Amino acid sequence: MDRVLTRIETVIMCSAFVGAFAIGTMQVILRYVFNTGYIWTEFALVTLTIIAALTGGSRAITEGLHIRISVFADSLPRKLRAAVDFLALSITLIYCILIGYYGYLYVEFLRRTGAVSIQSGVPLWVVYGIVPFMMVLFVLRYIQRLVQLLRHGEVPGLDQHR
Template identity: 35%
Template sequence: MKTLQKIWRAVEEISAGVFFFGGITLIFYGVVMRYGFNSPKAWVEEVVRYVIIWGVFLGFSIALRHNQHIQVDLLYDKMPGKMKKFVDLFATLVSIFFCLAYTYYGYVLVEARYHSGMVSLDVGIPMWIVYLILPISGVLFTLRFIERLVQLVRGKDVKYDNPLT
């Protein structure tokens, strides 16, 4: 099980990193072509947008794993321990249901774009490929929240996950 978790973490981090690095590399290429060679490439901006979006959506799962998403915990910090556990369980269950709906409707959107044959303007990338990150990230979010739920039920503190492990 630990090996599977390490592989899962590595795949998440490498894939998000590859998309971010690819996006930054394409931005650099676009700037050099535009200002260095006076030959702007119209397709670069569109592809960069899609690549960065994929990197961000894959990165959300990593942020969730490390509990580095935005949260307001002013009231939460003042609660007693049992109340905190109840709130954590409730929030995690609601998050799982949200992620399941997010995944389902992401799939519906991908399916609609696939059947419509819609493509991007400059490059002609099928839009279902662009939108495919929605159900993929939804599955990753759901798995992370289920992992969090299991840790909460086992009594482990998920509030401060160490990002270096």
Template identity: 35%
Template structure:
């Protein structure tokens, strides 16, 4: 189950980043080789890259690849590191709860409004749907990290 979850995360994030990159390449080719710029390229590629990045954030957390300052952490005792791991992951859980909740509120506000994007006409609730979805994935990763920290299997 854990490998399946990781695979799905990687495929989703990778697909959006790759597709966004190909849309950008298409836009460059159309503009500079065929002198036929496409207005929708910037909008669609931006959405795809943002989706890819937000879906990739939980992967970075899973692999301990988020930026952090180790200079103080490395000097802590083992028991202090234990407390710090629990605290940091608990704060992450709280952040993700807010992020997911407010992301969902944005989606629910945009759905009935009928707002659409400028060039393509994509309903904006679909564009913003990545917020609660990525927030939920991020939350699950932080819960996993918190459980590991509580069991003494934190960052070390």
């Protein structure tokens, strides 16, 4: 499962980055060489950058590079630190589930109302659908981390960055 998720993340991140780079380059050339441009490019560039960043966040969870405040946990004995890690991972997992769920509800609202982007004409539910989709990746990654913690008493990646 880890390899499949990693491949999915890699494809999404690389595609979004290459797409954003291509659109950004095209827009600069059109604007400064031909004195023209497309209205939708800024919208597309921001959307692709957000996709790449959120996918990078999922990868950061895998590598133990996500943002953590570990000053307190670092001073604890190993077993107690594992309990604190479990609590922190569990709370973060619940948070991601809630963001994904409420993000999904908002996407459904946008779909029902038929809201579209003024800049691009793209239905907004398509763009905002990025959040619940990415939260699924985050949830799967946090579940993996919790399973690793329960099996090994520590999470690879978390302890090496302390």
